[in-house]
Amino acid sequence: MRISLFVPCFVDQLTPRVGVAAAEVLTRLGHEVEFREAQTCCGQPSFNSGQWDVARPAAVRALEVFRGAEAVVGPSGSCVAMMRVFYPQLLEGTPHEAEARDLASRTFEFSEFLVRRLGVEDVGARFAKKVTYHDGCHALRELRLKEEPRRLLRAVKGLELVETEEAESCCGFGGLFSAKFPMISTAMVQVKGGALLRTGADYVVSSDPSCLLQIGGWLSREGKPVLPLHIAEVLARRD
Amino acid sequence: MADARTDILARIREALKVKAPRPHLRAEPGDPSPSKAGRPWLPDGGETREASLTILAEQLAKLKAVLLRVPDRAAAAKALADLAGAKGWKRVASHSDSLLEEVNAALPCEVWPVSRDFDKRRLEACDAGVTTCECLVAQLGSALVSSRSSGGRALSILPHAHVIVATADQVVPDLADALAKVRAGNGGEMPSMLSFITGPSRTGDIERILVLGAHGPKELHVILIG
Amino acid sequence: MSDPKSIFLKDAAVTSADAPQRAFIRKALGGYYVNRDLQKARYRDWERARDAAAMAKWSAVNDLAANLEKFTANFERNGGKVHWARDAAEAREIILRLVRQAGAKSIVKSKCMTSEEIHLNDALEAEGFGVVESDLGEFIQQLRKEPPYHFVFPCMHVKREAISELFTQHLGTPPTDSPEELTMIARRHLRQMYVDADVGITGANFLVAETGQISITENEGNARLTAALPRVHIALSGIEKVVASLDDLSVLLPMLATAGAGQPMTCYNTFYSGPKRRDEPDGPEEFHLVLLDNSRTRILADPEQRDSLHCIRCGACLNVCPIFKNIGGLAYGTTYQGPIGSVITPHLRGLKQWNHLSGASSLCGACTDACPVRIDLHHHLLHNRRNAAKENPTWFDRIFHRSFLFVTSRPALFSLGGKAFRAFLPLLKKLPVPYMSAWLKTRDLPEAPAVSFRDQWKKGAGRG
Numbered sequence: 007m008r009i010s011l012f013v014p015c016f017v018d019q020l021t022p023r024v025g026v027a028a029a030e031v032l033t034r035l036g037h038e039v040e041f042r043e044a045q046t047c048c049g050q051p052s053f054n055s056g057q058w059d060v061a062r063p064a065a066v067r068a069l070e071v072f073r074g075a076e077a078v079v080g081p082s083g084s085c086v087a088m089m090r091v092f093y094p095q096l097l098e099g100t101p102h103e104a105e106a107r108d109l110a111s112r113t114f115e116f117s118e119f120l121v122r123r124l125g126v127e128d129v130g131a132r133f134a135k136k137v138t139y140h141d142g143c144h145a146l147r148e149l150r151l152k153e154e155p156r157r158l159l160r161a162v163k164g165l166e167l168v169e170t171e172e173a174e175s176c177c178g179f180g181g182l183f184s185a186k187f188p189m190i191s192t193a194m195v196q197v198k199g200g201a202l203l204r205t206g207a208d209y210v211v212s213s214d215p216s217c218l219l220q221i222g223g224w225l226s227r228e229g230k231p232v233l234p235l236h237i238a239e240v241l242a243r244r245d
Numbered sequence: 246m247a248d249a250r251t252d253i254l255a256r257i258r259e260a261l262k263v264k265a266p267r268p269h270l271r272a273e274p275g276d277p278s279p280s281k282a283g284r285p286w287l288p289d290g291g292e293t294r295e296a297s298l299t300i301l302a303e304q305l306a307k308l309k310a311v312l313l314r315v316p317d318r319a320a321a322a323k324a325l326a327d328l329a330g331a332k333g334w335k336r337v338a339s340h341s342d343s344l345l346e347e348v349n350a351a352l353p354c355e356v357w358p359v360s361r362d363f364d365k366r367r368l369e370a371c372d373a374g375v376t377t378c379e380c381l382v383a384q385l386g387s388a389l390v391s392s393r394s395s396g397g398r399a400l401s402i403l404p405h406a407h408v409i410v411a412t413a414d415q416v417v418p419d420l421a422d423a424l425a426k427v428r429a430g431n432g433g434e435m436p437s438m439l440s441f442i443t444g445p446s447r448t449g450d451i452e453r454i455l456v457l458g459a460h461g462p463k464e465l466h467v468i469l470i471g
Numbered sequence: 472m473s474d475p476k477s478i479f480l481k482d483a484a485v486t487s488a489d490a491p492q493r494a495f496i497r498k499a500l501g502g503y504y505v506n507r508d509l510q511k512a513r514y515r516d517w518e519r520a521r522d523a524a525a526m527a528k529w530s531a532v533n534d535l536a537a538n539l540e541k542f543t544a545n546f547e548r549n550g551g552k553v554h555w556a557r558d559a560a561e562a563r564e565i566i567l568r569l570v571r572q573a574g575a576k577s578i579v580k581s582k583c584m585t586s587e588e589i590h591l592n593d594a595l596e597a598e599g600f601g602v603v604e605s606d607l608g609e610f611i612q613q614l615r616k617e618p619p620y621h622f623v624f625p626c627m628h629v630k631r632e633a634i635s636e637l638f639t640q641h642l643g644t645p646p647t648d649s650p651e652e653l654t655m656i657a658r659r660h661l662r663q664m665y666v667d668a669d670v671g672i673t674g675a676n677f678l679v680a681e682t683g684q685i686s687i688t689e690n691e692g693n694a695r696l697t698a699a700l701p702r703v704h705i706a707l708s709g710i711e712k713v714v715a716s717l718d719d720l721s722v723l724l725p726m727l728a729t730a731g732a733g734q735p736m737t738c739y740n741t742f743y744s745g746p747k748r749r750d751e752p753d754g755p756e757e758f759h760l761v762l763l764d765n766s767r768t769r770i771l772a773d774p775e776q777r778d779s780l781h782c783i784r785c786g787a788c789l790n791v792c793p794i795f796k797n798i799g800g801l802a803y804g805t806t807y808q809g810p811i812g813s814v815i816t817p818h819l820r821g822l823k824q825w826n827h828l829s830g831a832s833s834l835c836g837a838c839t840d841a842c843p844v845r846i847d848l849h850h851h852l853l854h855n856r857r858n859a860a861k862e863n864p865t866w867f868d869r870i871f872h873r874s875f876l877f878v879t880s881r882p883a884l885f886s887l888g889g890k891a892f893r894a895f896l897p898l899l900k901k902l903p904v905p906y907m908s909a910w911l912k913t914r915d916l917p918e919a920p921a922v923s924f925r926d927q928w929k930k931g932a933g934r935g
Contacts, residue, residue: 011933013924019889020917020922031935041928052872054834060872067880072834089474102743113882147836172705180833185906187480187831193487193797197497220845224916249555253710253764258534261770265533268525268778268845271518279530280718283523285683286516288724289733303733340752360753361730364667365700385725385736397752402692403741421721428717432609433681435549437748438698440741441724447738450608450624451631451650453499457652459607460661461739462691 007124008038012080012089012113013046017215024215027242030083031129033050035120045071050088055180058096065093067107078113078122081147081238083214084181086115091148101189115145116238117213121154127161133243134164137235140198140221143176144212155213157235162240168183169206175201175222179220195224200233208234254283280421290384290418297383297418304386309442309457318347321410321470323373325375326351328408328466334372338404340396342377348410348468349375368399373406379439380426381411381467384419387443388467389427393436401442406464408460413471436452475804476827483831492628496796499627499812503790506733511737524726525845527719528781531680535771538713539682539762545683549745551758553830557591562763566591566672566705569759570600573703575670579661581694582606582688583674584622584784585707585763588806588819591672596675603664603674605693607657614641620800621733622807623786628799661693671729675708676783677723678760681716683744685760688727697737704746704755708892710762711771711780717742725781731785770818776851779814781844788838788848794831802829810838814851822855823863829855871905893919 009032012027029039049064068089072078080086090113093106098212119127139159145151159167178184178194185191199221202210210225212218222234246253271416291297295308305312313328315321327338336355339345349356368374378388378394388409390401401407417423420441427439446461457463476920486492511517531538556562570578578595580586580602592849602931608625612618614637619625626634634653635646644656656884665671673694677686679899685706687876698704698729714720719741728734770780789795789809800808805816805828813828829852838848860868878888892899896919900911910916927933 013759015885016925019893020919021919022853022922023925024926025924026933029928033934039934041925043928045881046882046885047875049876049879052875054853054856055868055872056853056858057872058857058860060876062641064879070674099894143833143835143837147840174837176833176835178793178833178835180835182906183833185909188586188912189484189487190794190797190831190911191833193493194793195914196490197493197793197797219917220914223910223916226915226917227913249557249764251563252557253537253555255760256764256768257539257710257771261533261535263772263774265529265774265777268522268781270522270525272522276720277526277633279523280720280722280856281717282526282721283477283520286514286520286523287722288510288513289515308735354638361752363752365753366804367876369662369666392748392751392754395609397747398695398754400752402695402699402922419721420725421718424717428796430877434748435684435742435744437549437745437751437754438741438743439684440695440739441734441736443738445733445738446690448607448654448691449732450606450611450626451500451629451634451653453502453624453627454650455889456651456654457689458658459693460658462606 008040008076010075010078011039011041012045012072012078012085013041014082014085014215016082017082021215022045024081024127024236024238026110027236028079028238031238032079032119032243035124035129042071048085048088050085051181052130053088053092053096062096062166065096065106066102069102069109072109074176075112077119078109079116079119080113080217081116081213081236082098083115083142083149083151083201084138084216086113086231087148089113098149099204115151115213117158118149118151118196119157121157128157129241131241133240133245135208136166136168136206137209137211137240138170138202138205140170140177140202140210140212140217141210142217158237159211162205168207170187170201170205172201177217177220181216199224199230203230207232211235211237211240213237247373249284252369275281284421287419288384290382291423294416297416298413301383301386301416304383305467308386309324310386310444313466313468315468315470318470321468322347322351324468325349326353326410329354330360332372332406335371336371338368338371338400340400343374344410345368361401365399368403371404373402373408374400375408375410376401378409378411378415379430380421380423381416381442382418382420385443387441389423390440390442391436392438393422398438402461405462406466407462408466408468410468411470413469463465472476475824478804478829479737479802479827482804483798486586486799486802487797492799493797494626495630496799497546500790500796503733510652510729510733510735521724522844523722524843525781527714527722527915528783528844529849531719532711532777532780535710535713537797538715539710540812542678542680542683542713544852545680546760548692549683551745551760554759556761556763558765560767562589562707562761563591565593565761566707567594567598568669568701569705573670575600577664577668578602578670578672578681579605579668579697579701580611580672581674581689581697583672583707583711583888586672587618588765589763597651600667603661605661605664605697606739607654607691610657610661611637618801621786621789622784642806647815665696665700668701670703670705671701672705672707673697675760676727677707677720677741678708678713679720680713682744686924687741687743688737688839690738692739695741696742697756698743699753702755703757703759705761706758707763709767710764720820726843727783730787730841739850766819770815775854776814778846779811779851780844782811785843787843791837792836792843793837810848811819811846814848814855817855822859826859886923889923
């Protein structure tokens with residue numbers, strides 16, 4: 007299958023290794039991966055800030071960029087939820103509504119695509135570490151993904167998966183919320199971080215790079231030994 | 246200026262000119278009536294009488310209510326007398342009812358019948374209130390009392406303990422059955438108060454720690470005949 | 472700096488930094504999660520039961536005028552009297568008039584958030600009427616002269632030591648650290664109040680159009696006593712509480728209890744249809760119901776958010792909300808706290824003044840999943856943000872997002888901007904850059920990579 011990679015803007019600029027790992031995994035599975043260089047940001051920061059008239063042109067650009075792609079796959083539950091759930095709402099009643107619904111039906115979060123669309127659980131990865139999985143809220147509640155990433159992780163050779171208590175509670179990122187209400191956001195990551203540390207895991211893995219930015223940023227500031235890692239990075243490992 | 250009722254109803258009609266989307270449901274309702282559509286998904290109330298009685302007993306136990314199953318009215322009278330004796334009750338309030346007349350007969354203490362315009366203070370000083378009920382709901386462990394069948398409003402809430410005397414044929418599987426029974430039994434005019442009592446009075450207001458007997462009865466006893 | 476947003480930011484900064492208090496709240500809610508899950512497991516299908524509950528409220532709210540007219544006719548046929556109030560002032564005036572007519576010397580009240588909304592106690596006290604809150608939590612909050620912290624668990628933030636001290640000070644009782652003993656102190660004190668009161672004021676959880684009954688949900692029995700002993704019963708309810716039929720309550724009552732308190736059913740669910748009847752030994756001689764609009768019709772006029780009128784005030788959305796758990800209920804500064812409060816307060820009190828509550832959310836959606844009547848809560852926070860941006864755009868937001876769009880609409884510029892951002896990131900971290908410096912107070916940002924994904928891709932990365 008020809009897969010069009012959707013790399014969120016901040017992954018492109020701040021954690022490119024996540025995009026590289028996602029491409030590697032898909033390529034290894036025998037698929038042709040493309041990256042359409044016209045893509046930038048899906049518009050979610052503006053959408054979440056209430057600036058829907060700013061988010062709308064960003065969404066229309068994304069429709070143009072991914073026009074004709076058989077499957078659009080992104081390593082971010084949040085950005086995929088923007089395209090799949092919120093584009094149709096944002097563009098409702100505009101001439102772009104039908105195309106937004108069409109793109110929504112062709113867009114997948116990375117772990118969802120592997121498990122639900124390709125029917126793959128074992129991608130041949132090896133990673134002999136203790137990890138815990140953090141559910142990004144968009145993946146969990148907008149895309150209803152819970153078991154998919156866990157199935158992929160359980161199939162990784164040598165990997166020990168441990169659950170975090172209150173696994174479904176938010177890490178406190180929430181996009182610009184984390185900077186507009188930093189004190190609340192920090193209180194939330196303290197709770198989440200405390201639970202993650204109690205698992206004794208070496209790595210906290212998520213399908214959402216934005217949650218990892220928040221959790222990793224706090225763990226690093228607090229000098230904790232747990233490291234953030236995107237699920238694509240785990241699935242790309244063969245060590 | 247129009248009166249408030251006219252104004253508010255006009256505002257409502259104006260607002261409702263634009264239709265609202267339906268909620269995001271997980272499944273299409275199988276039945277056009279929302280309440281009937283919900284019934285199969287609620288907690289089970291038992292398919293058979295025995296199943297219902299088992300569920301009722303489990304629920305009451307979890308609620309920290311005491312269920313006493315007895316074979317007949319005489320046994321019920323003895324059970325109530327034993328209870329009153331064990332608890333040291335000095336005065337018990339009750340209401341006029343042919344079943345209660347028999348069951349209260351063996352009580353070793355004063356039985357005070359509430360009558361029209363009774364003294365509230367006197368009722369407050371009673372150790373227990375003994376009442377009948379409309380029905381018992383297996384699904385939730387609830388007893389339905391009413392101002393008509395259970396001695397008014399205060400008898401089942403003001404004394405420190407509440408004893409409900411019921412017969413096994415009063416057990417219904419679920420809440421919908423109880424409501425249907427109320428409607429059928431009362432025809433046009435409902436009693437002015439109908440109350441589903443689910444366990445003894447409780448509160449968790451202090452540190453979310455459960456305490457029984459917040460304002461209503463600290464104890465709830467159900468004597469089930471048959 | 473006394474606008475609601477500044478007060479919120481100040482208060483939330485204090486409460487969210489209070490780690491021991493946050494831990495206390497989390498611990499207090501621990502038992503709720505366990506019990507809720509146990510009760511939910513008894514449902515044959517909780518999700519489909521939610522569908523039914525949502526549809527019961529949806530159909531009632533979308534036929535509100537007819538349901539209210541039918542309810543009113545039946546309520547009055549049963550011997551009660553309905554009073555309509557357009558706003559809080561009218562509702563207060565009606566209740567004051569009824570209380571004066573009753574010649575009330577003392578008033579006992581059971582828990583009623585709608586009365587908090589209209590500041591009823593202040594109005595009664597200003598006219599010289601003594602009014603006692605009888606719900607234990609509300610009683611404690613009344614003594615503390617503090618509004619409810621949580622609209623179902625009003626004093627969940629108060630430790631037993633503080634309650635003991637409060638009782639010693641006001642009731643002269645000896646100190647104790649037992650919740651049981653504290654509850655019994657309040658019980659003994661309040662029993663006299665019910666017996667003495669001339670007027671009882673309650674809320675209403677549901678109004679049943681079919682039968683003209685009002686339904687009151689409680690655990691303590693204080694509402695039962697309030698509606699049994701005083702000579703006059705006045706109930707206050709929002710107009711949105713009406714449901715079509717008694718059968719609807721067979722779904723809504725258990726779900727309210729399970730979602731809100733982790734119970735199969737709350738202790739007392741009581742339907743009232745009129746004053747004492749001739750064949751009944753006791754009960755009030757008069758029964759009044761005040762039906763309040765107070766901007767509810769404004770919510771009704773917004774079809775997108777009309778479902779927020781489905782709310783049965785169970786409190787489930789507060790119990791699962793990470794914002795509520797970390798800032799606490801008082802920081803909201805609203806009658807209704809938590810997600811539902813953040814959604815409806817802008818409608819009740821003004822979007823411009825209260826939109827910050829919609830902003831103060833990570834949009835995690837735990838509330839929407841917890842809501843027994845399927846209110847689309849977290850999406851409504853997005854809708855409020857959108858409406859606020861349209862009604863009262865701020866220049867900072869306009870410039871910030873327009874500039875961002877300008878750059879991201881041009882891939883070459885985006886790529887160049889990204890390069891510059893990464894190169895200057897170490898420097899930017901030291902400057903007061905909006906948003907970034909707020910982030911960096913408590914969290915690190917990763918080291919910027921030398922090469923972006925798009926540039927690595929050009930060189931063949933990711934293809935084996």
